[in-house]
Amino acid sequence: MSKEAFSRAQSYITEKAGEMAVFSDYLAAHPELSEEEYETSRMMADKLREAGFAVEYPYIGLPTAFIGKKISPDGESSGRPVVAVMVEYDALPEIGHACGHNLHGTMALYAGMAIGEAMGDLVGELRVVGTPAEETDGAKIRMADEGVFDDVDFAIMFHSFAGESFADYRSLGIDGLDFTFTGQTSHSAASPWRGRSAQSGMLLFIDALNMLRIHMHDYCRLAAYITEVKGAVNIIPDRAVCRVEARAPEQSIQRELTAAVLECARGAAIATRTEVSWKNFEGSFAPMLPNLTAEKLAEETMVEYGVICTKGHPATGSTDVGNVSYRCPAIQPEFAITPRSLDLHTREFAAATTAEEGHEALVKGARVIADICLKVFTDDDLRKKIKAEFEAAKR
Structure with missing residues (x-):
């Protein structure tokens, strides 16, 4: 990995750590339901524009979806690595951000902007994709169907979890x-x-x-x-x-x-x-298509940052990232925002997103996502191995 690229990305996250916590807490205090994330999506799109991304908002006919792109200074993206960071931000009725989308959505957004700071030292294209309505109709389903991820070499997001972290996430x-x-x-x-x-x-x-x-x-x-x-x-x-x-x-x-x-x-x-x-009454969510090479990369990088990872989790919940995983290599590691054993979709979990432990996880998670993506950008052999496994799994 380019030391310059890594340094630029990590310095950006250090500089923005306080801002990230404020942003995540604001989303927690102003939750918006699926397909109604108007203020949240506008704020995120504005952040990307301020960071120098070319932003399309609304995107593919979805009023609360967006995409921000940054291409390396060589000006040529064709045939170059394309990495996508997926951002979630819808809340649940009555209990707000009890699935942690305020926190891991902010985590993904700022990780993307941090990688964007490093694009001058990279070759390829970065996409930060705002994906609304995960809790209901799953905007990633439509995005996958319309080919948004077909030319992507690697797509990633972390999902908030409690008590433990793991990269080998499976879904129903x-x-x-x-x-x-x-x-x-x-x-x-x-x-x-x-x-x-x-x-x-x-x-x-x-x-x-x-x-x-x-x-x-x-x-x-x-x-x-x-x-x-x-x-x-x-x-x-x-x-x-x-x-x-x-x-x-x-x-x-x-x-x-x-x-x-x-x-x-x-x-x-x-x-x-x-x-x-x-x-x-909703789009059909596909189960995750595993990519062991990408999961190994994620786990090893998480460990580098002191995150203890567990293994062997059965499929339980569901995510529209599963639909993305059939279009390109995609992973969704579960990232503990608290050491306590809490259930998702509870008021207690929502409160954990605004606690100090949640803020610390927010910053660390952004660092890890940025690091993983930079490794994919700069390691040709790694990308080929991830892509080969993806093609074999589809067959």
């Missing part, structure tokens, strides 16, 4: 579907034989899902809840809606599980003489 894919059962109203006492209960179809469907659970692969998950039933106690309901999330650790298992869910819906409708339709 998700298919999120709304099922609508339609029947025929009738008086439930005077002429029940004329009715067809949409509620019965939906309840039988949920019973079928409960039976399906005992046949699922390891780490698969099914969640369902009722969102609507129309009618009254003396009226057989002709409409019932429920929402289902099916999660699996591999794409082939995901397809199999979702197909089984649809069979349960069709069977319930046939058995109750109702009709059923379905539609996605």
